[in-house]
Amino acid sequence: MSAFLYAVALQWRLDIRSKTLLITCYLVPLLFFAIMGGIFTAITPETKDSLIASMTVMGISMGAMIGLPPSLAELYGSDIKKAYQANGIPIGLGITAIFLSAWIHLFLMSVIIYLIAPVAFDALLPVHSLRYFGSLALFLTVSLSVGGVLGLSVKNQAKLTMVSQLVFLPSIMLSGILFPVGLLPDALKFLGKIFPASWGYRLMLGDGSNFLNILPLLVIFFAAGMICVALLRRRKV
Amino acid sequence: MNSAIQVNGLEKKYGAHIVLKGIHFTVEKGEIFALLGVNGAGKTTTLECMEGLRGYDAGSILIDGTLGAQLQSASLPAHMRPLEAIRLFEKYKRTKLQKSVLENLGIPELAKKQYGELSTGQKRRVHLALALTGNPDILILDEPTSGLDINGRQNLHEQIRKLKKEGKTVVLASHDMAEVEELCDRIAILHGGKIVFVGTVEELAKKVGKRYLVQVKTTAGKQSVATGDIGETLLVLLEDFKRKQLPILDIRVDRGTLEQHFMKIAKGEGE
Numbered sequence: 001m002s003a004f005l006y007a008v009a010l011q012w013r014l015d016i017r018s019k020t021l022l023i024t025c026y027l028v029p030l031l032f033f034a035i036m037g038g039i040f041t042a043i044t045p046e047t048k049d050s051l052i053a054s055m056t057v058m059g060i061s062m063g064a065m066i067g068l069p070p071s072l073a074e075l076y077g078s079d080i081k082k083a084y085q086a087n088g089i090p091i092g093l094g095i096t097a098i099f100l101s102a103w104i105h106l107f108l109m110s111v112i113i114y115l116i117a118p119v120a121f122d123a124l125l126p127v128h129s130l131r132y133f134g135s136l137a138l139f140l141t142v143s144l145s146v147g148g149v150l151g152l153s154v155k156n157q158a159k160l161t162m163v164s165q166l167v168f169l170p171s172i173m174l175s176g177i178l179f180p181v182g183l184l185p186d187a188l189k190f191l192g193k194i195f196p197a198s199w200g201y202r203l204m205l206g207d208g209s210n211f212l213n214i215l216p217l218l219v220i221f222f223a224a225g226m227i228c229v230a231l232l233r234r235r236k237v
Numbered sequence: 238m239n240s241a242i243q244v245n246g247l248e249k250k251y252g253a254h255i256v257l258k259g260i261h262f263t264v265e266k267g268e269i270f271a272l273l274g275v276n277g278a279g280k281t282t283t284l285e286c287m288e289g290l291r292g293y294d295a296g297s298i299l300i301d302g303t304l305g306a307q308l309q310s311a312s313l314p315a316h317m318r319p320l321e322a323i324r325l326f327e328k329y330k331r332t333k334l335q336k337s338v339l340e341n342l343g344i345p346e347l348a349k350k351q352y353g354e355l356s357t358g359q360k361r362r363v364h365l366a367l368a369l370t371g372n373p374d375i376l377i378l379d380e381p382t383s384g385l386d387i388n389g390r391q392n393l394h395e396q397i398r399k400l401k402k403e404g405k406t407v408v409l410a411s412h413d414m415a416e417v418e419e420l421c422d423r424i425a426i427l428h429g430g431k432i433v434f435v436g437t438v439e440e441l442a443k444k445v446g447k448r449y450l451v452q453v454k455t456t457a458g459k460q461s462v463a464t465g466d467i468g469e470t471l472l473v474l475l476e477d478f479k480r481k482q483l484p485i486l487d488i489r490v491d492r493g494t495l496e497q498h499f500m501k502i503a504k505g506e507g508e
Contacts, residue, residue, distance in 0.1 A: 003328035010321055017316040017351070079312040086288040086306035086377075087367055089329055 004093075011097035015071070015105060024067030025105040026112075029059030033113055037121045051123040053204040054177035056110045056136060061175075061197050063106045064143035065150060065168040066161075071098050072151025073160050076232075091232055095152070099144055106140055132204060139200030142217045145224035146196060152231040171195035176202075196220050240301065241266045241375050241406040242287065247296035249282055256282050258430035259296060264375075264408055266301075269401055271417040272410040273499060274427035280410040281309055283427065284379050287408070302374025302406070307364045309379035309410075315353030319344055319363045322352070323370060330371030341392055342366050357384035365393065376400060378409040382416060394420060414499060426502050433502055441498045453478070454487040 015021040033055040040047040040054075047054070075081060075094040085091055117123035126132035150167060154160040174184065174192030181189055181198065192198045196217055203213040242264040249257040256279040264270045272280045285291040287298055288306045313322050323344065327333050339345060342362045347355060355363065361384055368376060381397075382390045397407055397420055411417050417424060418438055426434040426441075434441055449467045453460050453474055464470040467490060478485055 003325070003331075006328050007325060010317070010325060013321075014314055014316045074314060079308070079310045080314060082290055082308055083311035083313060083364060083367065086290055086304075086308055086311075087326060088304070088371065089326065093329075 004096075007093055007097040008100045011101040012104065015101050018071070020070060021063075021067045021102065021105060025059075025063040025102065026109050029055070029062050029109055030112065032058060032062075033117075034120075037117065037123070041121045041123070048121065048123045050177075050205055051121055052114055052117045052126065053132075053201060055113050055117065056204065057139070057175060057177050057197050057201045058172060059109050059113065060106050060136075060140050060143050060200070061168060061171055063102060063109065064140070064147040065171065066164045068098065068102045068144060068147035069151035069154070069160050069164050070157060071102075072148065073155055073157055076152055077155030077157075095148060095228065095232065099148060102144055102147075103140060106144075107137070110136055110140070126204070126206070128206070131206070135200070135203040138214065138217055139196060139203060142196040142200070142221045142224070145221050145228065148228045149224050149231070152228055167195070171197045174198060175200075239266065240264060240299075241268075242301075242408065243297075243299040244283070244287070245297045245299075247283065247286060247298065248294045249279070249286065249291075250294055255430055257286075257293070260427070260430075260432045262425045262432055262435050264406060265423075266374075266406055267401065267404050268422040269397065269407045269409070269420050271421040271424040272408065272427060273414075273417060273424055274410075278427040279430060280427055281379055284308075284377055284408070284410055288377060300375065303371060304375050304377060305368035305371060305373030306377040307361070307368040307379065307381055309383075311364045312360075313352040313363070315351065317352050318350065319347045319352065319355070319366070322363065323366055326367050326370040332371050334366060334370055338369055338396070339366060341396055343389070343392070358386060358389050361385060362389065362393075365396070373405070375406045375408065378407065380411060381409055382411070382413060390416075426499060428502060438498070441502070444498075444502075450491040452487075452489040452491070453485060455483040455485055457481075457483050 036058075037051055037055060040051060072095060075098070081091070081094070084094065114125070118125055146167070150160065150164055154163050170191060172178065174181070174188055175195065175197035176192070177197070181192060184192065193216065199213050199216045199220075201207075203210065203217070207213075240263045244260060244262050246259045246261060247257050248255070248259050260283065272283060274280045282291065284306075286293045287300065288304060288308075323334060323339070342365060343359075344362065344366050347359055347363065350359075352360070352363070361381065365378070365381065368378070378397075382393055385393060394416070397409075400407055409417075409421070421438075423435065423437055424441065425432050434444060436444075449464050449470070451462045451464060451467070451470055451474065455478060460474075462470055462474065471490075475485075
């Protein structure tokens, strides 16, 4: 256990040193929040009800799908994996430590939005804070698992940047955080449901049945988890 | 199992290209064993199969003991500091590297640097330290001194000899014939996907039909004699010079280098 905790604490320090994760987990999401929060609430005052959830979904999606994958690709797409594997370090250690470290960073970013939005933009706090943070934790976990699949499946960093954007952009555009999903054509509405962002957003807003929002997230999580395990077990032939 | 490693009929192919054609060799416990071969001979593939990093098509590898490995191509996260990596490995293996080992490898002086800032030689030292964490019974070193300066090389040789004294088994792949000749108890030569020789350097010399070259310099000039029996030849020469009352200025015996023997095997001579 102490080895595992050391690995997570070390990863936390590495993430701070690398700055890449700090940019995608804090700087860009909070900058987006600062700018878009002002624009949204000025143009449509009703968005004050959903500002905290929408900005959090945006930040988590960015951190999970653009921030996390390069760290995983650095570890698993390079000779780092060989150095670990040849010396008996568990193959799942890297992804677990990176996952948990990113989880903590993104949760902190979400808390910052939660605390600042009411003061800065007169945003409304969720009615049930505990339920909100539970939903946030689930959405965060599922989003990171999708980021895990990206980071483990694409080894080349340049390709990974493109693939990450291909997942991140539709995920945000079709989630309902920028404009109502009802305005979208049916095909795009359906496409949006593939990504965790649309379900996470609904869940955090308390929009619709909790079970029907949680179930797709769990399905995405288990599918992504199984793909991650399969990718980790893949051995050089 | 008396041996540390037994490789039996190991076959490996990449698509249509067969790299290993059923190789056999045994590494005894406590010996320093070298795997030699030209580039692309399959040394790294063999070592990676032994380390479990690579699958193989046929054969078996039996390993008796724990493994530590310094790979030819290994890396760490760019922002990780050497001591952090060592601590991580130590915590997983629940052991602590001796301070003297770290000092011999010059790790403390790298403490403040991040992995991405290290030179090639410094990185190799860090990976050797990582391989030594957990106090492994068997150490696999792939091109261990590549990129090291003379001090680093000597420190590493010293470290390897120390490991042997402690009863560890060391398997290394190297291009540096002088290093192999100096350090290793036995060698195996990989050529054309097969092991064409396993034994000591002396046995290799015999296999390739080695002859000593004795050069004697006297006041009358130089005399060179090629012989297979060094003892008898020297006795005859010395008696001859004594009888002729010729003062000997210098005697050199060239027994041939491992590199010369290796090149003969690689060219298919002496097989």
